[in-house]
Amino acid sequence: MNEIAKDFLARCFAPGSTIALLLRTVIPAKTQQRVVMLEQALAPRYLGWLAHENRNGANIYVAANPLRSGSRKRTKDSIASVRHVYLDIDEDGDARLAALRASDAVPSASAILSTSPGKYQVFWRVEGFDFELQEITLKQLATVFGGDPACTDCNRVLRIPGFVNRKYSPAHTVTVEYPSNALAHPSDFQLPNDMTDAALQLRGTARAIGSRKDSHSEADWAWVCHELAQGKDAGKLTHELASRRSDKPNPLYYAQRTVDVASARQWLLEGAPIDDVITVLSERRRFELPTALCSARAREIAATAQRLVARRKIA
Incomplete structure (x- = not known):
């Protein structure tokens, strides 16, 4: 479990990045946020702590974009740069994911997470996006491919594979596949x-x-x-x-x-x-x-x- 999460975070963020982790427990209602350096999050002891919290009911998330050095909160103003665009598919997931895979309007995804049966989160690792263009692209992706329209903020948190989704019963281990290692650019998104x-x-x-x-x-x-x-x-x-x-x-x-x-x-x-x-x-x-x-x-x-x-x- 820890190796899957470690590999995902290392793929998603550059060395020296500041990242935001969110731990959310439903019963009892509890939220913890940690802003740490990537290397700290990848350390065995830290991953072990995350796994411990996950076993005790916490859902584990990471902000999709890195934070400015010295940030303490995960606000929009604290986001350093656009590292990813993403799509949260939580309805009719298998059909919508099939349509996404078949589409020439978007490049191959960097990562596709199965967060629970029929529900997916799709990441593209990108460069060349400013915050305005990212928001436009996120809204277009959600509209075109039937994603969650609320998942369009630059400081959005998404799940980390290798941990268990505690939102549902039975709990579901979040899995990941990596269709592409290529960086995507704005011109690669030829949305309808x-x-x-x-x-x-x-x-x-x-x-x-x-x-x-x-x-x-x-x-x-x-x-x-x-x-x-x-x-x-x-x-x-x-x-x-x-x-x-x-x-x-x-x-x-x-x-x-x-x-x-x-x-x-x-x-x-x-x-x-x-x-x-x-x-x-x-x-x-x-x-x-x-x-x-x-x-x-x-x-x-x-x-x-x-x-x-x-x-x-x-x-």
Whole structure:
């Protein structure tokens, strides 16, 4: 157990980092926070103490980003830099994780934690993010892939693998896999164009996030919605969009997703039940994708479209 936690922390933080650990017990209600150097947290005696507290009912967490040297509290102002972006998936987890793995819109994750059956926390180790861009990306990830929208603060704490999740009965040992050792950069997150307006609202201005690709994607979205409303065949529209966007890392994936999200949004606006939307989306791609992935993808896209419709009604 201690070696799993040690390896995770050593992967997540650079030597000399100041990190924040949180220990939370439900019964009796008790919270302890420790701000320590990474090397102290990796020491056998310290890991042994964490394991002891975990056996006695405490859930063990770490702040996803390092703190400024000399900090005593885990406030937003005390965060030194953006080390990770992350996603907390706590509903329909297996399907949403499958959709995330299949997506070309995000790079391979640095770590995927199974925090309890069907619930996951996904980490990307990053560089080149400021706090504003991190918050935008966290909100986009949560909206696109169905994550917890509350998990979007730079001082957020997430679980540490190797320890036991005491929130549920029976308790669940938190496990981890490491899909990639590569650092991710802002340009690696090509999140779907339908999230662009949400990002712009967060910035409080109508300027693009940072590249002409965003304005191109906005135009693609508007064009696809218009063509579908005019009755254009989705298959032909998909191939036309893919040929127009050869600049994308995976033009066909980009076109398929754009057309499918726009289609689902249109059907929901017309009053179609979400189960029918999922069925049609699955049928549309059943010859292109494995059955299990096709179904999971359809549910994720339908949920994304449902949130777009809800946001449109609020607006």
